[in-house]
Amino acid sequence: MSDTEQGRREAATAARTQAPMALLDTVREVHTPEGVALQLPAAGPVPRAVAWLIDLGIRGALLLAAAIVLGLLGRVGSGVYMVTLFVIFWGYPVLFEALAGGRTPGKRALSLRVVSADGAPIGWMASFVRNLMRTVDMLPMGYGAGLVACLADPWSRRLGDMVAGTLVIHAPRDRTLPTALELQPQAPAVPLQAHEQIAVIAFAERAGTLTPGRQQELADVVAPVTGARGEVGVLRLLGIANWLLGRRA
Structure with a gap:
């Protein structure tokens, strides 16, 4: 076995050791323009689903509070509530992903982060596209299309991630410089x-x-x-x- 092949195997072994263990998780290696190999431990469907449920609970609590307050305003309150419903449903993930380093509260609780496929921070357009594609991932019900895509993709990406060029990875909060x-x-x-x-x-x-x-x-x-x-x-x-x-x- 050549030194080069041995080095590659050792690097792969180290990457697997450092990556958090989760169902169907794997490591994606990308190279920066400076030639640095970055190990991106992709998150599987289980931790992503738990993070999504946490975010769903938070959004539900926000909508419940808004319904109670706006319900006192009659028809005007109903109109404002519909706008609030739209903003919380669509704006919640986009705002957190674009402004909070790719982390919604649910992803932060699970130490997950959304990044671009090359490891760079996610931008507004990519976040908007991946969340807009949820309407397709949800088909025919219960995120069926998204789950099939996650299981078939080597880096557990749903359709929205594939279209937007993004990746959900494990990113422990204590890994800073x-x-x-x-x-x-x-x-x-x-x-x-x-x-x-x-x-x-x-x-x-x-x-x-x-x-x-x-x-x-x-x-x-x-x-x-x-x-x-x-x-x-x-x-x-x-x-x-x-x-x-x-x-x-």
Whole structure:
């Protein structure tokens, strides 16, 4: 077995290990323009259905409250209620997905997120299209078409996701890069191979959970890349991770 093939198998194994286990979940790998391989753990129909039920309960509660208040206004209140019904039914998912990082309250509770197929944040048009397509996914009843599409698609996408070019993924809320975000992006002094880029980004993801001593110990291992050791080496390594993620000054 060649080193290249062995590396690919190890990367695939690591991706499966890191991805949350859920029914019919899998990992989609996409590559950024900088050549960084991103692992997108796609969410299966079960967690998506639970998130949808949570959102349905919230929307139902909002409509009930609106009905009680607007019911006191007679015919005028009935007209306003119909407008409110439309806004909550159609606007609720679009507003949350476009303004809250692809997360409705239900998706946030299940640590799910809607993103573009390439891993980029979802935009207004994509969110509108995927939610408009729910009218097709619901056919003939109980999201029958959407469920069949999820089961047939390798990344559990319903028809709305396929048309809009979106993907629902597992995105734990604690996976952030607060330290790296505050640093100036810095290009690596030497070209990095794909597995080396993944290792640098993984270090940045874990940096906040490591002690300063452990950070410096790991950064010293790649001192030839950063050209520094100790605390300076840690800062430069985080800057390189920032650059690999596509952020620029």
